[in-house]
Amino acid sequence: MADSLLISDITPQLASWTCKVSIVEKLNIRESSKSPGKLYKPFVLQDIVGNKVKAMAYGQDISVVDQRLELYKTYNISNALVTAVYPNFNVPDEHYKFLWSINRRTLIQDVDEEDKIEVQENADIVTTPFSLFYNSMTKRETINVLGAIIYKLPREFVVTEKKKKQAKDFIFVDEQSQPIIFTMWDECASIQGVEIQKLLDVGIYPIVLAKRVAVTTYQGLSLSTRYDTCIELYPDTQHAIALKQWRSTNAQAIQNMNTEQAYMYSLVRFALPEMQSKSHVIDVKNSVDEARVFWILSTLRFLENGFIPFYIGCNSCNKGINYTVEGVHFQCLNCGNINGVSTKRFRLSVEVSDATGELQTNLFTNEVYKLLRMLEININPDCINSADLNDKVKALTFIVALKIVRPNIHSKAKKNFSVLSLSFPTDIRTCSDAQSTVVHDNVLPNSPEGKRKLIGGENYDSQYKEANLSNLPTIATTSAKNKGKKHQKC
Numbered sequence: 366m367a368d369s370l371l372i373s374d375i376t377p378q379l380a381s382w383t384c385k386v387s388i389v390e391k392l393n394i395r396e397s398s399k400s401p402g403k404l405y406k407p408f409v410l411q412d413i414v415g416n417k418v419k420a421m422a423y424g425q426d427i428s429v430v431d432q433r434l435e436l437y438k439t440y441n442i443s444n445a446l447v448t449a450v451y452p453n454f455n456v457p458d459e460h461y462k463f464l465w466s467i468n469r470r471t472l473i474q475d476v477d478e479e480d481k482i483e484v485q486e487n488a489d490i491v492t493t494p495f496s497l498f499y500n501s502m503t504k505r506e507t508i509n510v511l512g513a514i515i516y517k518l519p520r521e522f523v524v525t526e527k528k529k530k531q532a533k534d535f536i537f538v539d540e541q542s543q544p545i546i547f548t549m550w551d552e553c554a555s556i557q558g559v560e561i562q563k564l565l566d567v568g569i570y571p572i573v574l575a576k577r578v579a580v581t582t583y584q585g586l587s588l589s590t591r592y593d594t595c596i597e598l599y600p601d602t603q604h605a606i607a608l609k610q611w612r613s614t615n616a617q618a619i620q621n622m623n624t625e626q627a628y629m630y631s632l633v634r635f636a637l638p639e640m641q642s643k644s645h646v647i648d649v650k651n652s653v654d655e656a657r658v659f660w661i662l663s664t665l666r667f668l669e670n671g672f673i674p675f676y677i678g679c680n681s682c683n684k685g686i687n688y689t690v691e692g693v694h695f696q697c698l699n700c701g702n703i704n705g706v707s708t709k710r711f712r713l714s715v716e717v718s719d720a721t722g723e724l725q726t727n728l729f730t731n732e733v734y735k736l737l738r739m740l741e742i743n744i745n746p747d748c749i750n751s752a753d754l755n756d757k758v759k760a761l762t763f764i765v766a767l768k769i770v771r772p773n774i775h776s777k778a779k780k781n782f783s784v785l786s787l788s789f790p791t792d793i794r795t796c797s798d799a800q801s802t803v804v805h806d807n808v809l810p811n812s813p814e815g816k817r818k819l820i821g822g823e824n825y826d827s828q829y830k831e832a833n834l835s836n837l838p839t840i841a842t843t844s845a846k847n848k849g850k851k852h853q854k855c
Contacts, residue, residue, distance in 0.1 A: 372416035373461055375447060383443040386410035387482040388434045389417070390457075390576075390595050393552035394427060406431060407593070409457050410442070410465070413482050417457035420445065420465040430467050439481035443472040455577075455593050490576065492604065495543045498588070499636040502580035505656060509576045510588060511604055512537045513612050514547070516623045517562055519681040521701025533558035536628050537573070537588060540611040542618055543635075544628040546587035547575070549596070557596040570612050570619065574600035582658065582768055584731075585632030585785050629731060638764040638788045647721035649767055649782065659767045661719060662790060665758050668714040668725070669751040673733065678710035683730050685710065711746050715784075717765055726767070726782040736787055764788045 369385045390409035397403040406427045408420040422430035434440065446466040450456060454464070467473075476482075493501055493508040501508050518534035531554040537547035549558040564571045576595040578588050590596070599605070612619070622628075641660040649659045678685040682700035688707050697705035713728040728736065733746050740757050742749065766785040 369441065371414060372410070372412045372418045372458075375418075376463065377447045377449065379447070381444060383441050384412060385439060385441050385476060385480075385482065386412050386418075387439045387484045388436050389484055391431070391434070391436055392593065392595055393556055395552055395592065408434060408467070411482065411484060416461060418461055418463065418465055419456055420467050422467050426468040429469055430471075433473055434467075437484060439476040441472075441474040441476055442467070443474075445471045490574070490602075492574070495539045495541065495545065496635060498545065498580050499586060499632070502582070502586065503658070507577045507579055507591065509574070510537070510547075510578055511572070511574050511600070511602070511608065512539045512547075513570045513572050513608060513619075514538075514561055514565070515544070515570045515619045517565055518546070519700065519702035519704060521703075524699060531555055531558075533562070535561065536623065538619070538622060540608055542615070542622060544622050545631045545635075546584050546628050547578075548581075548583065548587060548589045550590050553590040553594055553596055557598070560598065571598050572600065572605050572609050572612070573598055574602070574605065582632075582783075582785055584629065585766075586635055587631065629735075632766060632786045633788055636766070638766065638786065639791055641764075643764075645721040646717060646719050646724055649769065650722065650724055650780075652769060653780075655769045655771060657768070658785060661717065661765045661767060662762055663717045663719045663765050664761070665763055665765075666716040666718065667751045667754050667758075668716055671750060673711055673713055673746045673749050673751060673754075675709040675711050675747045677707050680706045680708040683710045709745075709747060713746075713751075717767070717782075717784075724782055726784055728784055728787075732784055732787060739787065739789065762790055764790050 369383050370379075372384060372386070375382050375384060387410070388408060389411045390407075392407040392409075394404055394406045397405060404424055404427060406422045408422070408430075409417055410420055411417045442465075446468075447463050448466065450462050450464050454462075456462060456464075490509050492511045495510075495512070498508075514535045515538055516536040518536070520532055520534050522529050523532050524530075531551050533549045533554040535547045535549065535558075536544050538544045561571055561573070574597045575588070575590070576597075577591055577593050579591055581587055581589045583589065627634075636658075638660055643662050644659040646661060646663065649661065652659070676685045677688050677691060679697040679699060679702060681697060681702040684697070684699035686695075686697075686707060691707055691709060693707040695705050695707065696703050711728075711730045711733045713733055714725065715728055716723050716725050718724075737743075737746060737749070740754075742757070765787055768783045768785055770781045770783045772779070772781050
């Protein structure tokens with residue numbers, strides 16, 4: 366056999382070559398977006414000095430190659446097809462811009478045990494702490510994350526303008542008890558997502574290492590798989606072992622996290638609104654950046670006449686249904702929730718304004734409930750008159766997290782805005798006044814934000830949870846006494 370070369374030595378110009386590699390990643394089978402119906406499966410190979418290359422198997426070769434190449438086994442691979450990758454193609458080594466194609470004609474030979482490449486599984490994987498998730502989102506980075514999955518939310522799919530996409534939402538948590546939604550899409554949902562769901566069904570909270578995931582603004586802040594995400598259950602790292610021990614000794618705390626729905630506050634918890642640079646309304650109106658989160662010091666004015674309007678929708682995805690009775694069980698065709706319940710959902714028109722101008726947007730169900738808790742209003746939203754709500758907020762300043770969203774095809778607006786979170790300011794630094802600290806005296810003295818004096822750290826998190834999360838309405842349930850009753854005016 367010819368001498369083994371390193372990955373970095375192998376180019377399309379080489380007519381004959383052999384390379385000793387270990388299989389360090391096997392990704393899910395995917396369908397080509399450019400050639401519908403064409404399937405491919407990526408592998409990541411590593412040589413003896415740590416160089417890496419992405420290899421592909423296609424179509425009928427996938428099952429054969431997948432069975433032949435075992436994870437973390439070492440092989441001599443000869444004369445695979447080598448091609449240059451196109452710009453922006455995701456490669457595991459930025460210094461090697463070639464792709465290997467492996468098929469049934471590729472020579473693959475086992476390597477003796479004493480000659481195998483010793484690869485420490487995930488030894489070189491750097492994971493991002495939960496506290497840095499928001500920073501990673503602002504930089505639009507893909508990250509590696511390690512945590513325990515403790516719960517599955519009801520959504521099974523989303524319906525887009527083009528097709529239905531599989532989606533499974535899980536609650537992902539670290540040993541600091543900081544939960545966040547982790548959405549798995551398409552192949553990750555149908556393969557790893559199904560496996561994780563089976564473990565949860567028997568009371569097991571699996572430890573998961575997810576490589577190359579995105580941080581998004583879904584539900585404020587969440588994690589999302591990408592086309593090249595690799596999900597590994599029970600990784601063998603020191604951090605994973607420590608996390609497993611934490612999971613074993615904190616079963617009750619994990620149950621409380623599921624009940625309290627603390628994951629709904631991920632953006633506020635990880636971004637710390639008081640510490641973010643502030644923008645103005647005019648900045649948002651003039652921007653076209655749909656990825657950016659704008660933090661604005663503003664007042665609010667509600668534009669509805671009379672009581673806060675509601676519609677009947679799914680208790681999971683909030684999508685409306687053509688029905689007038691609350692508490693009826695059904696299977697939602699918008700999100701796939703097989704245990705859907707018809708429930709009051711809210712949409713409150715609001716004007717966000719500061720010295721530079723105003724813009725109009727909406728508060729939806731979750732943010733409406735959060736606002737009422739901030740104001741210590743303990744009655745149902747549909748029993749609240751918008752005029753009374755305006756009296757409550759007219760002297761208050763809020764930190765509003767806004768994002769620009771693209772209008773749907775039925776909208777006449779050129780630009781829409783989404784409210785990601787509301788919070789009260791305490792100690793704030795603005796863009797225009799970066800050298801001074803503005804202390805606002807209009808924080809409600811009995812509000813959760815008025816009670817807490819410390820921003821960041823354990824005291825902040827524990828007080829925040831105690832003040833804000835205990836009364837969060839359970840999104841996926843409806844009181845039995847409302848079942849079958851039609852809506853009545855308050």
